[in-house]
Amino acid sequence: MAYRPTARTEATRLVYRQRLLDAARRLLAEGGYAAAGISALAERAGVATGSVYNRFASKQELLAVVFRHVAGHELTAVQQAWADPKPGAAVARAASFMLFAQIEPGHACPMSMSHAVVPVLQRDGEVGRDWLPGLLSRSYDPRLIAPGSKSGLTFGMGMTEKQGGSDVRANTTRAVPMASDPDGRAHLLTGHKWFFSAPQSDAFLVLAQAPAGLTCFLVPRVLADGTRNTVRIQRLKNKLGNKSNASSEVEFDGTWAVRVGEPGRGVPTIIDMVNHTRLDCVLGTTAGMRQSVSEAIWHARHRSAFAARASRFSSATTPSSLTAFESRRTASSSSP
Ligand SMILES: Cc1cc2nc3c(=O)[nH]c(=O)nc-3n(C[C@H](O)[C@H](O)[C@H](O)COP(=O)(O)OP(=O)(O)OC[C@H]3O[C@@H](n4cnc5c(N)ncnc54)[C@H](O)[C@@H]3O)c2cc1C
Structure with a gap:
């Protein structure tokens, strides 16, 4: 409803x-x-x-x-x-x-x-050189154009596949090196991702099976020459909450990608990005708790019932106080 x-x-x-x-x-x-x-x-x-x-x-x-x-x-x-x-x-x-x-x-x-994504790209100078200035530019540029022409860049991440879930070693997306690239960095990806959040981003770090094993790749949404890369959105997730943040399922079909980090070292490469996003999950949850407790206290202070403010009833203030306590405790323990 x-x-x-x-x-x-x-x-x-x-x-x-x-x-x-x-x-x-x-x-x-x-x-x-x-x-x-x-x-x-x-x-x-x-x-x-x-x-x-x-x-x-x-x-x-x-x-x-x-x-x-x-x-x-x-x-x-x-x-x-x-x-x-x-x-x-x-x-x-x-x-x-x-x-x-x-x-x-x-x-x-x-x-x-x-x-x-920043610390991952800082460790790979070759790829980082192209992407870090846009990421750190402090400006947002919504245009769907070549990344090199944008004043600011945003990133997403795609690891999870249908058959594997958290077990990314079971990933089946294939990465084939492009013979035309003498450095062996450029690959073509074929497969899918079951969770691909913020598909409007300019580029994504993804995992795929290369000849050396599971490897980390950077997939741009628009290629350097301004043409669209093959990132096909199959569906947007119908999530329980937070619908204003799109998460999607995508397919790759000869999708251009550049290797990040060492071949066959996909998880150790991408894990820094994963860790930083998980720390933010704690911060985001703390924010949600803080907002809930503020609204609960405001409601209890201002709601009138039976000619009295609800804040005078212990049934209204006890849950608010407990939530306030939990919220503060979480905020102090989640500070970096
Ligand atoms: C809103 C949202 C956005 C997301 N965005 C992204 C994204 O951008 N990029 C991305 O790559 N992923 C993303 N994810 C996917 C997320 O990383 C996966 O949901 C997560 O890895 C869990 O995988 P799964 O849901 O398939 O659960 P499963 O791995 O199938 O696990 C199911 C249950 O089994 C348990 N379990 C699994 N393995 C074991 C084991 N070995 N021992 C004991 N218990 C086990 C788990 O704890 C869990 O309770 C997103 C998920 C959500 C919900």
């Missing part, structure tokens, strides 16, 4: 959203970033449109959502601790990630992946 917020729920949401935006602005100002337009960006990313939490009417609408929500990526501008590494940069980035995840959780996954 479609989600229809009541006037009270909507008022609550707006109050908390305003507080979050104020906190985000303060954080941005402290970091010397321009905060103008942050509210409009969050609106465009879907926070205000109840429709994104509904079922989609058609496949076209689903596909439109993939691209509509790339607006959320503009927020990546403030998330790149790698671009300006200094003591406390990771803490500041974690704090801003938790804040922005409360404003618009749908953009957290692509933002996390674009952050998490």
Whole structure:
């Protein structure tokens, strides 16, 4: 059934959203970033449109959502601790990630992946040279054009296949070296990925079976000459929650890819990206708990029932207090 917020729920949401935006602005100002337009960006990313939490009417609408929500990526501008590494940069980035995840959780996954891929590409100078400047540029460029012509780049990740799940050694996607590449870096991939999040990204790290074994590859969505690479979206995942973040199933059919890291060392290569995204899962969950407890406390303080505020009833305050305690405990233990 479609989600229809009541006037009270909507008022609550707006109050908390305003507080979050104020906190985000303060954080941005402290970091010397321009905060103008942050509210409009969050609106465009879907926070205000109840429709994104509904079922989609058609496949076209689903596909439109993939691209509509790339607006959320503009927020990546403030998330790149790698671009300006200094003591406390990771803490500041974690704090801003938790804040922005409360404003618009749908953009957290692509933002996390674009952050998490950096150390992998820093270790592979040859591939990193082409992709790191765009990743660290602090600008978001939604155009579907050659990566070299873009002012900013975003990344996704594809490991899981239908038959293997977490056991990526069971992957069957094949990578065949292109004879035309004397360096042996370029390959053509054939197969599928069962989870391929943020398919609107500019490039993806994926795992595939090369002659030397499971190897990590970078798959661009648009090739250097501006033509589209063969990344066929079969379906967008119909997830229980967080529908504003698209995750997809894709097929590769002679898809151009460049090797990242050593041949046959796919898991040790991609695992750094995986680890960083999993750390962000903790931060994102902490953000969700923080938002829940704020809304529960606000509700208990302002709801009138039987001529009294609900905050006077222990049945309303006890769950809120417990949730507040858990939320704070999680926030302190998830700080990097
Ligand atoms: C919203 C969403 C987005 C995702 N995005 C991506 C993405 O972008 N890229 C990507 O590659 N993947 C992505 N994933 C996939 C995710 O990494 C897989 O869901 C995960 O690896 C689990 O695989 P599976 O669901 O097939 O479960 P399985 O691996 O089949 O596991 C099923 C159950 O069996 C248990 N189990 C499995 N193996 C063992 C064992 N050896 N011993 C004991 N218990 C075991 C597991 O704990 C689990 O409870 C995404 C998943 C979700 C839900």
